[in-house]
Amino acid sequence: MAATKVTLKDVAARAGVSYQTVSKVLNGEMQVAPETMARIQAAVQELGYRPNRIARNMRAGRSFMIGYSWTQTEPGQVNHILDQFLSSMVREAGAVGYYVLPFPFLEGKEQVEIYRDLIRSGNVDGFVLSSVNYNDPRIQFLLKQKFPFVAFGRSNPEWDFAWVDIDGAAGTRQAIAYLIGRGHRRIAILAWPPDSRVGNDRLQGYLEAMEAGQIVSESDYILRGEGTFEVGRAMTLHLLDLPAGRRPTAILTLNDTMAIGAMAAARERGLTIGTDLAIIGFDDAPMVQYLFPPLSSVRQPIAEAGRKCVELLVALVEGQTFTEKHVLLQPSLIIRASA
Amino acid sequence: MAATKVTLKDVAARAGVSYQTVSKVLNGEMQVAPETMARIQAAVQELGYRPNRIARNMRAGRSFMIGYSWTQTEPGQVNHILDQFLSSMVREAGAVGYYVLPFPFLEGKEQVEIYRDLIRSGNVDGFVLSSVNYNDPRIQFLLKQKFPFVAFGRSNPEWDFAWVDIDGAAGTRQAIAYLIGRGHRRIAILAWPPDSRVGNDRLQGYLEAMEAGQIVSESDYILRGEGTFEVGRAMTLHLLDLPAGRRPTAILTLNDTMAIGAMAAARERGLTIGTDLAIIGFDDAPMVQYLFPPLSSVRQPIAEAGRKCVELLVALVEGQTFTEKHVLLQPSLIIRASA
DNA sequence: AGTTCTTAGGCGAACGTTCGCCTTTCCCTC
DNA sequence: GAGGGAAAGGCGAACGTTCGCCTAAGAACT
Numbered sequence: 001m002a003a004t005k006v007t008l009k010d011v012a013a014r015a016g017v018s019y020q021t022v023s024k025v026l027n028g029e030m031q032v033a034p035e036t037m038a039r040i041q042a043a044v045q046e047l048g049y050r051p052n053r054i055a056r057n058m059r060a061g062r063s064f065m066i067g068y069s070w071t072q073t074e075p076g077q078v079n080h081i082l083d084q085f086l087s088s089m090v091r092e093a094g095a096v097g098y099y100v101l102p103f104p105f106l107e108g109k110e111q112v113e114i115y116r117d118l119i120r121s122g123n124v125d126g127f128v129l130s131s132v133n134y135n136d137p138r139i140q141f142l143l144k145q146k147f148p149f150v151a152f153g154r155s156n157p158e159w160d161f162a163w164v165d166i167d168g169a170a171g172t173r174q175a176i177a178y179l180i181g182r183g184h185r186r187i188a189i190l191a192w193p194p195d196s197r198v199g200n201d202r203l204q205g206y207l208e209a210m211e212a213g214q215i216v217s218e219s220d221y222i223l224r225g226e227g228t229f230e231v232g233r234a235m236t237l238h239l240l241d242l243p244a245g246r247r248p249t250a251i252l253t254l255n256d257t258m259a260i261g262a263m264a265a266a267r268e269r270g271l272t273i274g275t276d277l278a279i280i281g282f283d284d285a286p287m288v289q290y291l292f293p294p295l296s297s298v299r300q301p302i303a304e305a306g307r308k309c310v311e312l313l314v315a316l317v318e319g320q321t322f323t324e325k326h327v328l329l330q331p332s333l334i335i336r337a338s339a
Numbered sequence: 340m341a342a343t344k345v346t347l348k349d350v351a352a353r354a355g356v357s358y359q360t361v362s363k364v365l366n367g368e369m370q371v372a373p374e375t376m377a378r379i380q381a382a383v384q385e386l387g388y389r390p391n392r393i394a395r396n397m398r399a400g401r402s403f404m405i406g407y408s409w410t411q412t413e414p415g416q417v418n419h420i421l422d423q424f425l426s427s428m429v430r431e432a433g434a435v436g437y438y439v440l441p442f443p444f445l446e447g448k449e450q451v452e453i454y455r456d457l458i459r460s461g462n463v464d465g466f467v468l469s470s471v472n473y474n475d476p477r478i479q480f481l482l483k484q485k486f487p488f489v490a491f492g493r494s495n496p497e498w499d500f501a502w503v504d505i506d507g508a509a510g511t512r513q514a515i516a517y518l519i520g521r522g523h524r525r526i527a528i529l530a531w532p533p534d535s536r537v538g539n540d541r542l543q544g545y546l547e548a549m550e551a552g553q554i555v556s557e558s559d560y561i562l563r564g565e566g567t568f569e570v571g572r573a574m575t576l577h578l579l580d581l582p583a584g585r586r587p588t589a590i591l592t593l594n595d596t597m598a599i600g601a602m603a604a605a606r607e608r609g610l611t612i613g614t615d616l617a618i619i620g621f622d623d624a625p626m627v628q629y630l631f632p633p634l635s636s637v638r639q640p641i642a643e644a645g646r647k648c649v650e651l652l653v654a655l656v657e658g659q660t661f662t663e664k665h666v667l668l669q670p671s672l673i674i675r676a677s678a
Numbered sequence: 679a680g681t682t683c684t685t686a687g688g689c690g691a692a693c694g695t696t697c698g699c700c701t702t703t704c705c706c707t708c
Numbered sequence: 709g710a711g712g713g714a715a716a717g718g719c720g721a722a723c724g725t726t727c728g729c730c731t732a733a734g735a736a737c738t
Contacts, residue, residue, distance in 0.1 A: 005400075005461060007694060018718050023696060032716060050459035054402060055694035058393045058723055061344075072426045073625075079422040086421075087411045090441050099462075102429050102439055120389035122344060122724095123438075229629050260629045267631060286412075287626050290568050290599045292606060346724060357688050362726060371686060394724035397693055461694095683736075692727085701718075707711090 006049045014043040026051070064098050066313060067115075067124035069105040071131045080285050081302055085152070088306030089128065096314050098125075105131075112141045119147055126317045128152060128309045132163075134197050148316040150309045154197060162316060162325035164308045168198055168282075169205030171298040171331035172252060175280045176209035178333060179250045184278060188221040188248040190235050190258045199224075202254050202282065221248055232261025240269045240277075250278035250339065256285045259295055263338070278339035293337035300331045345386045353382040365390070403437050405652060406454075406463035408444040410470045419624050420641055424491070427645030428467065435653050437464075444470075451480045458486055465656045467491060467648045471502075473536050487655040489648045493536060501655060501664035503647045507537055507621075508544030510637040510670035511591060514619045515548035517672060518589045523617060527560040527587040529574050529597045538563075541593050541621065560587060571600025579608050579616075589617035589678065595624045598634055602677070617678035632676035639670045 012019035017036060024030035025040050032040075043049070057063050068089065073079045090100050101124055103114060115138060118124045125148065129138055132153035139161060142149045151163040172189075179187050189206045192199030203222070210217040223238070225231040232253055239248050253259040259281030263273055271277045274293050281288060284299035308327045315322040351358035356375060363369035364379050371379075382388070396402050407428065412418045429439050440463055445453060454477060457463050464487065468477055471492035478500060481488045490502040511528075518526050528545045531538030542561070549556040562577070564570040571592055578587050592598040598620030602612055610616045613632050620627060623638035647666045654661040 005694090006459070009694080019694090020696080020719070021717055023694095024717090027696080029697090030717080036716080048455075048459060050456060052694055053460045053462050054393055054397045055461075055723095056696080058397050058693090058725090059695045059697085061723065063393060070422075073422060080419070082422050082425075083409075083412060083418040086425075086441065087443075091443050094443055100441055102425065102441065104426070104430050104433055116387075117389060120345070120387060121392045122394075123392050257626075257629070260626070264629070264631065285626065287596075287599070287624065290596070290603070292603065292631065344724090348724080358724090359689075359726080360687055362724095363687090366726080368727090369687080375686080391724055394693095395726080397695090397723090398725045398727085400693065679738100681736100681738075683734105685734085686732090688731075689729090690727105691729105693725085695723090697720105697722085699719090699721105702716085704713105704715085706713085708709105 005052065006047045007052065008049075010047055011040065011043045011049045014047065015039040061122075062125050063122055065101040065124045066093055066098055066310065067101050067103060067118050067127040068130070069103045069114075071105050080283075084302040085130075085306040088303035089310050092307045092310040093314075096310075098310070098314060100128075112137050115141060116145075119145065126150070126313045128313060132197075134195065148313060150313040150316065152305055152309055154201075162312050164305050164312065164327040164329070166300045166305060166331055167328045168202040168331070169208065171282065171300070171333070172202045172205030172254075173209040173212075174331075174333040175252050175282075175296075175298055176206055177213070178335065179252070179278060179280070179339065180209070180213040180215070182250075182278070182339075184250040185215055186221070186246070186248040187215070187250045187252065188223065188239050190232055190251060190253040190262065191222060191224045192227055192254055193224050199254055206252060227255045227258050229257050229261040229264070232258030233265045234261075236262040236265035237268070240265060240271070248277075250280070252280045252282075254282050256281040256283045256288050256295065256297055259288070259297070259338075260291065263291065263295070274337050274339065280333075280339045284334050289336065291338075296336045296339040297334050298331045299334050301329050304329055344391065345388045346391065347388075349386055350379065350382045350388045353386065354378040400461075401464050402461055404440040404463045405432055405437055405649065406440050406442060406457050406466045407469070408442045408453075410444050419622070423641040424469075424645040427642040428649050431646045431649040432653075435649075437649070437653060439467075451476050454480060455484075458484065465489070465652045467652060471536075473534065487652060489652040489655065491644055491648055493540075501651050503644050503651065503666040503668070505639045505644060505670055506667045507541040507670070508547065510621065510639070510672070511541045511544030511593075512548040512551075513670075513672040514591050514621075514635075514637055515545055516552070517674065518591070518617060518619070518678065519548070519552040519554070521589075521617070521678075523589040524554055525560070525585070525587040526554070526589045526591065527562065527578050529571055529590060529592040529601065530561060530563045531566055531593055532563050538593055545591060559585075566594045566597050568596050568600040568603070571597030572604045573600075575601040575604035576607070579604060579610070587616075589619070591619045591621075593621050595620040595622045595627050595634065595636055598627070598636070598677075599630065602630065602634070613676050613678065619672075619678045623673050628675065630677075635675045635678040636673055637670045638673050640668045643668055 008019040008022050012022045022040055025032055070082055093100050127149040129149060129151040132151045132155050134156055136155050139155050139159060143161060154163050154165050191203045207217055223235045225235060251262050253262055259279055262279050266273050266277045273279055281295050281297040284297040288295040288297055347358040347361050351361045361379055364371055409421055432439050466488040468488060468490040471490045471494050473495055475494050478494055478498060482500060493502050493504050530542045546556055562574045564574060590601050592601055598618055601618050605612050605616045612618055620634050620636040623636040627634040627636055
């Protein structure tokens, strides 16, 4: 095996030049005689030389690492996002000479400490933040430190920072417009508590689309709660217990888990999903296409978001002047049998 | 902001000692006068010093990084594993001073090249391998290079390497034993092609449990195919079309996606799942508890596997003599309404 | 009184790069 | 024939650590 690491000096010795010359030649910073070039390349090839990344980073005073951490989902929830998002970040980062460094996600006061530590120890050149919400302490901290970062998700509008987000309102607008087009008028939405920025964004789309369809959105069609199966089921049962003329004919939920809860409730009430009651979810988790009936849902371009986050961050880190520091990606409505 | 990084020399200047002394004191390799100690600690605190990880690694000649890559799932499949596995690796690694370095997963000939590059560039001290199968070229390569790695999953029995795996046969044994205990005799299994080591392992458990229950396992109850919804559905339709007296009363599948396909098939034939036909899946994906009816499945201790992989790898990297280089973890059967 | 031991800390070197500046050679031009 | 410039490459230094060895001074022992 390559028991002993091959260094510039080994290559230089074999090629008969100084090791600094090898470095410059390999980095294209120097013109050498063609035969010297050939000797160096041969030596590199034969010894299997690769520059030591640690030494290089040391010299550069940078790590070429992008810090990323994510909330681990509680059991019963899926993080189908992670695979796509992380994979695309890793790929995009690799293409421009960076790596992604995952680190544990902590809640509360300690959370910012990890970021501080990673910065001070020179472990990362920048961060990508996930699960961003209002008043995010990480954003506050990083802004104060003037340390490069890109948020996947928006936060307080008065803060000035780079972000990539999915246009949730556009997603719900599409869904509602579709339902209206199918003749629905009594359309309910299972939304999230008002402290969720993502939830508010998506709810906003519902309101806009209802207004655009000239439908007065009744307040008892707007229910808020945690995005779980149980909450989705309970809310739906509540809606289905309204008097016949007031019972909604369609329900939009802000995630798929709630939609599955809604489907369970509809089944309990003996309704046929898709005809008696239309249901549309959000996220398009991989399995929802196999539900009975297959669930219509709003799909988010996650991989694209990961790419964009890295692209923006690298531009920031390398001080490039770039056009836009905000990227809003469009989700798409996937229609299946449930609506 | 900490525009300029704080180094040992800054701390030393403020504490009035040489920077090497600061280093030794912080690493507990030197006794100093209590007041000197206090001055040093005060300086560290005031300046917010953290050792530069790159410089430290450079000196150590190691990266303290664990390379990891995973197969990105095709759309329609979930990688519910990744979140748990990666989170637990990151956590465990962090606890012992390591980080996890994700890198792109490539198929084919290039795959080994990435590993070679990461080794030569000193990027990682070891690897954790996922999606291991027979004749895995990565294992062959790393064994030849004598480079530390731990596989999550077994491979060719004649190869001697450290691995952590889930006892798939034990999982299917439990499932079949349960079905037999419930009075089932005609039990089919939807298995995978014989080139899948994981699939063969799980199938083996089926065979053993059938034998233990003194049931002759009929070859037409053992179907093999890709682990998709469509294949699961098609195989199940085939089984349900057997003559009445030969039709299986229970089906075990090697993953949840096939089980969901099986459920769809049963529904198409007008059967009530759980009573007319028992179905048990494998993996216990987060959403299967919300299916109708909720799917029984075999749950794997993924987080524990991630922890163990890191534990073994670090022991290998640091040359510790350790007891066992093979860890076999036990899955558990989760019974819900489908069986 | 000389020797050894212990305590407290200093100093140079090294890890593998990259960067800036220097030297040598050769060719061309006036 | 002196001067200039390009081409080809060498050399020292630095990034921030850690490590091994050295020194100075006082205490303790013979």
